[in-house]
Amino acid sequence: MSGPPPQAWLNALLVLIEKCQLGLLSLWHALGLTGDSHGQPAWPWARRIAGETLLIDLGLARQVGLSVCAIGFAVLAVSVALAWRRQRVVLLGAGALALLVAPWPKASLLLGPAMPTSFHASPTRFSVDAIALGARVYAQHCAGCHGADGRGEGPLAATLAQWPPTLVSPLLARRADGELFWHVLAGMRDRHGRLTMPGLRSQFGDREAWAVIDYMKALSAGSGAGADSNWPVPLRLPEMAIRCGSDAPLALSQWRGGQRVRLVAVDGVESLPYEDPRFLTVLVTQDGKAPAQVPRFRAGCTATSPHAWQAVASIAGEAPARLAGTQLLADRAGWLRARGAPGRQWSDADLVCVSAPTANTSRNAAPAPDGLTALLLRMDAEPVRFVKGGLVH
Ligand code: HEC
Incomplete structure (x- = not known):
């Protein structure tokens, strides 16, 4: 297959979706339709567009991309029609046709569960001080189940109804920070509403929860580095x-x-x-x-x-x-x-x-x-x- 690698357009699409949702959240917040949660505007809906699904399902991503193009075309057609009376019918017709033939994705596939903090940004800047605080929190509250190396094999793991996931995987990168934050504080439940991971809200505050997320990312990279030469989670240079x-x-x-x-x-x-x-x-x-x-x-x-x-x-x-x-x-x-x-x-x-994993980077390598x-x-x-x-x- 030729054409640009999927990363280029997929990335642009994901950025666009993220910006639109953040814009909507800011608008809702400015209008006073949603309040705050943990110090940042709260996402008021139970669902959001799941960018992480699009990453895996290229077919769905293509549908979304084409639908976005159709919406763009329709908006353009309507704006031109407003100014250009003689061609108004043709333009409006073309806009409507674009919307009609667009391959609209199924909402059930496109949307995923959201929580009030889904779009929250971590305030820590991935600083070395936050990572150190997170290391202490992790050792005290998390290692028992998740294991000191984050592979989910802590001493308590075998006693749980559900095995903790390994953090040495793309899991932390796929989840929005705000959703990890929510899971750490509020815990997690399975489909039947049974608690699978306890919420740790009563044990520590927001600062510790953000810090432990930073530490988990560092741990995931450090633990993964030996086994696989590619880190499971891309990491920012820590702030210091x-x-x-x-x-x-x-x-x-x-x-x-x-x-x-x-x-x-x-x-x-x-x-x-x-x-x-x-x-x-x-x-x-x-x-x-x-x-x-x-x-x-x-x-x-x-x-x-x-x-x-x-x-x-x-x-x-x-x-x-x-x-x-x-x-x-x-x-x-x-x-x-x-x-x-x-x-x-x-x-x-x-x-x-x-x-x-490009194979062609060294194809025409000079000396x-x-x-x-x-x-x-x-x-x-x-x-x-x-x-x-x-x-x-
Ligand atoms: C009692 C055992 C236990 C403790 C203590 C515990 N976890 Fe978990 N954790 C789990 C289990 C089990 C799951 C899988 C839950 C599920 O998928 O429903 C999980 C899931 C997670 C996930 C994956 C979340 C996601 O979005 O899929 C993260 C991240 C996590 N834990 C972080 C932590 C951190 C940080 C701490 C300490 C502050 C902690 N856990 C303490 C058992 C535990």
């Missing part, structure tokens, strides 16, 4: 304050959209990496302090939060004690893409977040550049496509 030289601390997200970022866990001056103009290098140290006496030409930006070490360890799937020397590389859009092992040259095998350059070129050529609640990775 960094200090370059003696300047005031800055948020790492300032580089998003501009420069690539490399995080390097260091435990002494000997292991300091060299500065590299292809990315911003940020040192992650155990105590959040810059190593004493950074020599010239060695990287000079350091994460200031002592939680950064723990967060990077979770994401990389390394024990904190063995993290030194590990590197994480983020692309220009701020997605973590590659993980480098201590003392090894970079190669394609270090990519942990690969978008469409092979070094491993790192090849990796960076590939990262730039295959951006991560992201839609909340449905990811093309």
Whole structure:
């Protein structure tokens, strides 16, 4: 089959659907027709368009795409008809015909269950401090069932009526954050209304619930990294304050959209990496302090939060004690893409977040550049496509 890969139009369609629903929610909220839930506008309906279903069911996605085109055409025809009286009948007829022949998708397939927080955005910015808080919450309240590694094999799992799902899967990426948030606080029920996962609302607040979602994503990546070289969940570069030289601390997200970022866990001056103009290098140290006496030409930006070490360890799937020397590389859009092992040259095998498994990227490869350059070129050529609640990775 020729034609553009489905990712391109499917992604545009999912973004459009997401924006329309968010727009509708803002309108409803502005008109006072819906209130707030957990500090953000509450989705007032029990259903929403399920972007995650469209990702799996390309046929349905095509139907939706064509129907959207038909609606667009009809709206255009009506607006032109308003201005152009002589052709009004023809235009209105054409608009009506477009709506008539559009392959309208079945509502039961298109819509999925929604909750008041379905469209909520996480306030944590995936920060290293939130990941560290989430790690504590997870160990205390979740690991018993979901397992310390998130694979759903905690000591209590076998006693439950339903086995907990493994979090080391695309599950967390497919669900909207707001729906995970709801499930964590309110619990889950099966088709017969029986509680399958207890709600933890009485144990902790909103802040902890958002934080544990961040930690689960880090855990999912870290746990999945060993078994499969592709992360099940695409991860943002975690947010952290960094200090370059003696300047005031800055948020790492300032580089998003501009420069690539490399995080390097260091435990002494000997292991300091060299500065590299292809990315911003940020040192992650155990105590959040810059190593004493950074020599010239060695990287000079350091994460200031002592939680950064723990967060990077979770994401990389390394024990904190063995993290030194590990590197994480983020692309220009701020997605973590590659993980480098201590003392090894970079190669394609270090990519942990690969978008469409394209076989043709290296077809007309010029003389092979070094491993790192090849990796960076590939990262730039295959951006991560992201839609909340449905990811093309
Ligand atoms: C008593 C055991 C138990 C505990 C404690 C528990 N879970 Fe669960 N969890 C489950 C089971 C069982 C399911 C599957 C429920 C279902 O699909 O109906 C589940 C499902 C989930 C899901 C999948 C949600 C989805 O949208 O499909 C997530 C995420 C999750 N749990 C996170 C957590 C977090 C975070 C905690 C701790 C704050 C936690 N769980 C505590 C048993 C538990």
